Amino acid sequence: MDEKAGAGSHRLLFHERQTGSLTGVRDVVSFDENQVVLDTEAGLLTIKGKDLHVSRLTLEKGELDMEGTVDSLVYSSNDSYRKSGESLFARLFK
Secondary structure, X not given: OOOOOOOOOOEEEEEOXXXXXXXXXXXXXXXXXXXXXXXXXXXXXXXXXXXXXXEEEEOOOOXXXXXXXXXXXXXXXXXXXXXXXXXXXXHHOO
């Protein structure tokens, strides 16, 4: 089986805090219009802002595109998330 494209690397690119493109995304932990939490190759990434919208998500490739006004980006350890087990999507589609 092929590995995910971009496995082991993470890239984050935002244009004028309005549109963004990310690689190295493993999973979406949670999201709403004010906050998106992602499990990335570099750890948990919390993106806070206003009117946030994920316009494209391809977990097989580890890619995500989003729009909205970004106010902050915070990385943290993802050890506690990994120990908790299931992702948001796994819990939703039980």
